[in-house]
Amino acid sequence: MLTRRSLIKFAAAAPFATAAFAAAPSPGLAAHARAKNLVYGCATSTYQLKDPLFVAALKREAAMLVPEYEMKRDKIEAARGQYDFSATDALAGFARDNEMGLRGHTLVWHAANPPWLEQAVTATRNERLFTDYVTAVMTHYRGRLSSIDVVNEALLAASPRQDGLRESFWLKAFGPGYIDTAFHAAHQAEPSCLLVYNDWGCEAGAPKNDRMRAITLDFLSKALARKVPIGAYGMQGHLGAFDPPIDQKKLRQFLDDIRALGLRVIVTEHDVHDDGGSSDNAVRDRAVADASARFLDVVLGSNAVDAVLTWGLSDKYLDAPGWSERLAGYEPRFLPLDRTLQRKPLWQAMANAFDRA
């Protein structure tokens, strides 16, 4: 079984050392995490690496990267059968050069697929339409990834099915077995990589989240009983600053239940959406930080958790604001650093949460 220590060997030893003789800003999140045998990382993109100020912040803060777009199938296999790994290779090279770990995201998902795929799957129901892809990516990155999200978001709280599976084109074509098949193909191609089932909806406390926790535990326990090689649950960790606060008791119980299955946990995509509340930055920053603290205090109290990654590092590179933010006239502030790469209350809340872990 993977432990914090074995996961950590893929992650950096660096930010302290590189910054030591410059006018050193205080240690980054990676250092706060590492002091507790944890890993902090974030999603990033090749276009962001063209920004030297951002790169400096990334090196200071993060010990692990995950590609935000580049490793999705619409990017890697835009043309059927022609794999283009160049963008993910660039991120992998950056991670290697800077002694950062790298995690993979994502192999089988209902979204971010090339336009030809769904039609081909529906028409032929040929399993090789995903097993070949899984094998190609796992083989290309053999030995490079500490973990990978093999299947993303296959469950849905609102699913009418008793097993809670999302009625995606994958499910419609192959039935529930597509998930097992994807994990087996990944394991066969690269037995040393930690294989992750990644999803959202188990974080918060509403009845729909109760259902999501129940179907997730049911799915994972049955998959493990069938000897599907799932090594970890990826908890995306998308929160809302103005949603009802996390129910810490329910979250703690869920993480205990996951741990009892023998699985590791990685928080894979943490951020705190700040729409729906005040348009005052200081109020939103406080609410974002408080929501994260309430979440991370439980998460980092679990021995099953090895790493926390945020979905981006700086608000500078968030997607264009959605309608609600545009109408209210403010820019979203989901992430640890603001648009000028300064640390925000969320950064401090995360550093404190690591320190307390």
Ligand code: XIL
């Ligand atoms: C998102 C990206 O951040 C967006 O910019 C893109 O348009 C769609 O994908 N869950 C996931 C991630 O697993 O891959 C998603 O990332 C966010 C939700």
